[in-house]
Amino acid sequence: MRCAVFTATPRGTKTALRVRASLDASVDIFVKAGQDMPVDARVYERLAPQVETAFRQYDALVFIMATGIAVRMIAGSLKSKLEDPAVLVLDEKAQHVVSLLSGHIGGANELTRELAASLGADPVITTATDVQKKIAVDVVAARLALRPSPKVQIKRFNSAALADEPIRYVIDANLARASFYKKRLDDMGLTAVFAEDLSGGQETLTAFLTSEEGAAQENIIYLVPRRLVAGIGCRRGTAAAEIRAALEAALTKIGRSLADVSLLASTKAKADEAGLLALAKELRREIRFYPHEKMQETIDAYGLDESPFVKENIGIGNVAEAAALGSVSAGRLALAKTRFEKVTVALVWQK
Incomplete structure (x- = not known):
C-alpha cells in the first residue's frame, strides 16, 4: 500500500512522523512550505492541487488537520467506492483516527483500526455494519482481494446483514484455490459450501465466489478474484x-x-x-x-x-x-x- 500523509503545522508534522513509523506501508509525508522539513518529506505550496494528484496516485490518504478541510480537498475527485482510495483524518495530537472514505473496499476502516492501535488513539468508524459488528459483503471482498459485482448489490446485501437476514456463501468448485477461499471464509466465521453452479436455492441471498461474473440476478452478488x-x-x-x-x-x-x-x-x-x-x-x-x-x-x-x-x-x-x-x-x-x-x-x- 502507498500512503500519502498531509500536514499543515509543525505539530501535525510530528504526528505525521509517528504515522509513518506506525504503518507497514510506503508512506510519503507532504508538509506545507515554510516549515522545517523532516527527512524525505515533500513540500507543497497549495494543498488542493497536491491532493488532487495524490488521489490518483496513492492507495490511502491521511489528513492531519480538520475534517472539513479534508472533505473539501477530496470532494472534486470522488468516483466510486470500488476505485477511491482510503481516506483518514487525524487530529494533531493523534487522539482520534477517523475513517472518512472507502471504509470497506478501500480498506479505510481496517487502516483506521491499525493506526489507532499503534498510536493509542480512538478509532472513529461510522459504517453501519462495523458499528453493529456485522461482516459486510464488500469487507469480505476486500479481505480476499475479490471484486464484487454488480456494485448495486452491495447495499442490498449489507442491509440484509444488518437485518440478520441469511446470506449464503457459495464457492465455485472449479475456482482456482477454492480451498484457500473456504479456509479464509471459515476464519471469518462465515460458512461456505462448494458447488458447480447456482442451480436451486436462489431465493436466498447468495455471494458466489467464481472466476467470472455471470448474468445479473436478483439475489446474487458475484465475488471475482482480482488480477x-x-x-x-x-x-x-x-x-x-x-x-x-x-x-x-x-x-x-x-x-x-x-x-x-x-x-x-x-x-x-x-x-x-x-x-x-x-x-x-x-x-x-x-x-x-x-x-x-x-x-x-x-x-x-x-x-x-x-x-x-x-x-x-x-x-x-x-x-x-x-x-x-x-x-x-x-x-x-x-x-x-x-x-x-x-x-x-x-x-x-x-x-
Missing part, C-alpha cells in the same frame, strides 16, 4: 530459481502464493533475460516487457520513486512497480518494491 501482477527486476544473468525464490518470498509477505499470480511484468531491457523467460514458462504465466516510454508514463502517473543507480544502468529508474502498475488500468500496490539479493519484486492488485 495480481508481479513486477520483477533482476540483475543480468540471474537464474530462474533465484527469481522464483524472491517472488515466493514476496508473495508470502502478503499471504499469497504463486498460484495467485496472473501476470509477470518487467522492462523491455530484460526481454532477453533467460531467467525471467524460463520462470514464465515454468509457471505457465504470460510475461510482458514494456518500453521505457510506457514505463516512464506510469512512473509519472503514480509519482513513483526512481533510483538514480538503476536509471543510469538501464535507462529507467523504477522497474518492478512501474511494470506491475502499468499492466492494469488502475492498480493498488499489495507490496511496494522489495529488494532481495539480485531481484526486486513489486505486487499489484488490479482495482
Whole structure:
C-alpha cells in the first residue's frame, strides 16, 4: 500500500512522523512550505492541487488537520467506492483516527483500526455494519482481494446483514484455490459450501465466489478474484530459481502464493533475460516487457520513486512497480518494491 500523509503545522508534522513509523506501508509525508522539513518529506505550496494528484496516485490518504478541510480537498475527485482510495483524518495530537472514505473496499476502516492501535488513539468508524459488528459483503471482498459485482448489490446485501437476514456463501468448485477461499471464509466465521453452479436455492441471498461474473440476478452478488501482477527486476544473468525464490518470498509477505499470480511484468531491457523467460514458462504465466516510454508514463502517473543507480544502468529508474502498475488500468500496490539479493519484486492488485 502507498500512503500519502498531509500536514499543515509543525505539530501535525510530528504526528505525521509517528504515522509513518506506525504503518507497514510506503508512506510519503507532504508538509506545507515554510516549515522545517523532516527527512524525505515533500513540500507543497497549495494543498488542493497536491491532493488532487495524490488521489490518483496513492492507495490511502491521511489528513492531519480538520475534517472539513479534508472533505473539501477530496470532494472534486470522488468516483466510486470500488476505485477511491482510503481516506483518514487525524487530529494533531493523534487522539482520534477517523475513517472518512472507502471504509470497506478501500480498506479505510481496517487502516483506521491499525493506526489507532499503534498510536493509542480512538478509532472513529461510522459504517453501519462495523458499528453493529456485522461482516459486510464488500469487507469480505476486500479481505480476499475479490471484486464484487454488480456494485448495486452491495447495499442490498449489507442491509440484509444488518437485518440478520441469511446470506449464503457459495464457492465455485472449479475456482482456482477454492480451498484457500473456504479456509479464509471459515476464519471469518462465515460458512461456505462448494458447488458447480447456482442451480436451486436462489431465493436466498447468495455471494458466489467464481472466476467470472455471470448474468445479473436478483439475489446474487458475484465475488471475482482480482488480477495480481508481479513486477520483477533482476540483475543480468540471474537464474530462474533465484527469481522464483524472491517472488515466493514476496508473495508470502502478503499471504499469497504463486498460484495467485496472473501476470509477470518487467522492462523491455530484460526481454532477453533467460531467467525471467524460463520462470514464465515454468509457471505457465504470460510475461510482458514494456518500453521505457510506457514505463516512464506510469512512473509519472503514480509519482513513483526512481533510483538514480538503476536509471543510469538501464535507462529507467523504477522497474518492478512501474511494470506491475502499468499492466492494469488502475492498480493498488499489495507490496511496494522489495529488494532481495539480485531481484526486486513489486505486487499489484488490479482495482
